[in-house]
Amino acid sequence: MRFRAKIVDLACLNHFSRVINTIAKLAKSCTLRLTESKLYFILSDRVANGGVSMWGELCQPSLSSSSRIVTHDIPVKVIPRRLWNDFREPSVPDFDVSIYLPALKTMKNIVERMKNISNCIVIEANLSGEMNLKIETDVVSVTTHFKDLGNPPWASEDGCQSSAPGRDLQSMAEARIDIKKLQQLLVGQQVNPTKALCNIVSKRIVHFILLHEDVSLQYFIPALV
Incomplete structure (x- = not known):
């Protein structure tokens, strides 16, 4: 199937x-959804079954008279309309900490250094802007501490500027995840x-969540049992 796009300028490309x-x-592959205003890139592995899920959004710029046609042939499989609901933005349970x-x-x-020691990493953070990256094995325990990172002012239903109203600001929320999946995102x-x-x-x-101008990328990694 032929994929054809209009590119406004080199910076856009x-x-x-x-x-x-x-x-x-x-x-290796993902689902592309096109609308008049945005492009959506979807990786829909089931987080509940241990897979990684991704949702990316890219705003389409307004096209000008200086736009030009770029044609590139790539293998494409069209998704039947009856399956579209399987490719909706992943829902996120109420989180304990946002940082x-x-x-x-x-x-x-x-x-990358921790990956050489362990296959798992613990990410923990609190509502006081503190985050730790930890690995633990039978012979070694390593922790990297971050302070003063700040917490986003998410608004709750009662107007409190907190991801978890009433939560102790020093209490750590943590999840143990596959370190290779985290490294894959960072590398x-x-x-x-910008955020x-x-x-x-x-x-x-x-x-x-990675945010830059008109791009947002969400990446979900399930915790290990």
């Missing part, structure tokens, strides 16, 4: 390429987000 290259590091991430390059370097990302967030549902799921 480079921007699109960065998003595609990031997704290519996460999966801004440290510099992703710093985090990537730490995770592959080329979006260079990167992490939402933790204790012992259930870690939800990452």
